[in-house]
Amino acid sequence: MTRPHSPITDNYLAGLLLDTSPYLSCDECFENMDIYVEKIIADPEHQDVPMQVHLAGCPACAEEADTLVELLTSEPA
């Protein structure tokens, strides 16, 4: 391909150098997402390091988790 990719700038460094350990796959993230989101809504301080690391490094999974939070929190209790 002859067209160059977008130039790498300092803005991309955080994403390129993000520490995504401990490793969690997208499938594992999906399996746990419903449980994780319910816990986060019940307790915003809830810690789940593998899930939080994965969501920081995977925009698609993070978007899905955000939508699930919005959906659940918009439902009257």
Added chain:
Amino acid sequence: MTLMQPVTSATEQPSDESWVADLTDPGPSGLAAQRTLHDLLLRAARLQVWRLRHQLPGAGSVDLEDLAQQAADDALMAVLSKLDTFEGRSRFTTWVYKFGILHAGVAVRRQAWRHREVPLFDSIHSPDPGSTPEAYAESSDLLRAVEAAITHDLTSHQRRVALALLVDHVPIDVLAERLSTSRNALYKTLHDARQRLRESLCASGHLDPAPHRSTP
């Protein structure tokens, strides 16, 4: 029907046990449960399509509703095929919603990239830093070290995937489809690439080793 901004409403829902029992019923109660399930999935799909609508600037409300309906149909099949994996560790409705959201997100991203070229680069392109002293000064030492590590320490596959996902912002499921692989496999490639870059930058003194993360 046109897609309006989703408004969720509380409706009387069966217990989690009743959901699973009704959905596996071959009779009329099974069909009724499937219709209710589809309504739940459509609610989730509409919300996700609505949130991502900026990715489809030419799409009207009918187009968006069609996407949501199709995603809900696909999600219904997925839920029914995985019903025996529901463990009751969350509410059934929460478990169901994530399928609607997943399928809607994939549908929007694929639609947005349907006619777009997916850039894949095996070599790094950087503007000539020596063209002007100002341009060179603006290119940080860390940035140049990262570019060198991308070129010398990543495999060809890792380089192509990392540049596509992180620099050209190709959605991971779109890239997976174009490369005939899975989102899982691409995320693992990206994880390994990031690890290699970090190791290289730590070895060259540009990065401090990360402290070990403890997990409960």
